[in-house]
Amino acid sequence: MNLDKIIVPLDVSSKEDAIALVEKLHQVTFWKVGLELFVSCGPEILTFLKSQEKRIFLDLKFHDIPNTVAGACRSASRYGVDLITLHATAGKTAMKAAQMAAEDGAKEAGYPVPKLIAITLLTSLNSRDLAFDLKVPLELPEYALSMALLAQESGLVGAVCSPQEVAQLRQTCGDEFLLVCPGVRPVWADKGDQQRTFTPSEALKAGANYLVIGRPITASNDPVKALERIIEEIR
Numbered sequence: 001m002n003l004d005k006i007i008v009p010l011d012v013s014s015k016e017d018a019i020a021l022v023e024k025l026h027q028v029t030f031w032k033v034g035l036e037l038f039v040s041c042g043p044e045i046l047t048f049l050k051s052q053e054k055r056i057f058l059d060l061k062f063h064d065i066p067n068t069v070a071g072a073c074r075s076a077s078r079y080g081v082d083l084i085t086l087h088a089t090a091g092k093t094a095m096k097a098a099q100m101a102a103e104d105g106a107k108e109a110g111y112p113v114p115k116l117i118a119i120t121l122l123t124s125l126n127s128r129d130l131a132f133d134l135k136v137p138l139e140l141p142e143y144a145l146s147m148a149l150l151a152q153e154s155g156l157v158g159a160v161c162s163p164q165e166v167a168q169l170r171q172t173c174g175d176e177f178l179l180v181c182p183g184v185r186p187v188w189a190d191k192g193d194q195q196r197t198f199t200p201s202e203a204l205k206a207g208a209n210y211l212v213i214g215r216p217i218t219a220s221n222d223p224v225k226a227l228e229r230i231i232e233e234i235r
């Protein structure tokens with residue numbers, strides 16, 4: 001039950017390393033394929049994960065003009081993936097076009113329509129980055145919420161947010177809105193480049209549907225033990 005809520009990113013640079021990780025953590029049912037692996041080995045990794053009956057989160061964070069984002073979502077939907085990310089800052093027209101294109105792509109390939117979820121604000125950014133580097137004149141929680149609402153108004157079913165904002169997004173966007181949270185760190189794990197973190201149990205209590213937990217598991221000397229420790233802590 002708790003394992004179903006954990007998505008593990010395959011942040012490795014080769015298909016061989018990815019397969020080795022999937023085999024080592026055979027109990028994990030939901031895997032995330034991001035930029036590093038997809039740029040390195042392309043859709044072959046998706047075919048492998050499908051052959052293992054794993055669920056797939058294709059996290060390529062599309063961000064471009066509407067026609068291009070829609071084309072990318074149409075193509076991605078032909079692989080039978082479960083979740084796809086795009087940036088909310090691509091805008092309403094792009095998100096609406098992406099949703100329609102994903103429906104077309106999945107239909108053409110005979111797969112269920114993947115869930116399109118919008119990046120609100122990367123979990124590696126903090127309030128200072130938002131105000132001083134990105135020059136956004138809103139408080140960080142208000143900005144994250146406004147991006148989630150924009151995604152919802154555009155017809156997307158969910159968003160990616162930091163666990164620190166999840167309670168507010170859950171309250172405003174409702175129970176049906178899918179909230180996927182990276183930036184999750186057990187107390188014993190390094191934060192690395194993640195700035196807005198909660199522990200796994202805090203994130204779930206706040207209302208996250210799924211937790212994306214990578215390096216605390218995959219960079220550990222014993223990934224199986226690290227995963228078991230996290231599941232035990234959530235319990």
Ligand SMILES: O=c1ccn([C@@H]2O[C@H](COP(=O)(O)O)[C@@H](O)[C@H]2O)c(=O)[nH]1
Nearest residue numbers: 009034121122123182183212213214215
């Ligand atoms: O805002 C975001 C969006 C996506 N990610 C991705 O999640 C994982 C997190 O990995 P960790 O090793 O647990 O930090 C990674 O693949 C990111 O690309 C994110 O961190 N923040």
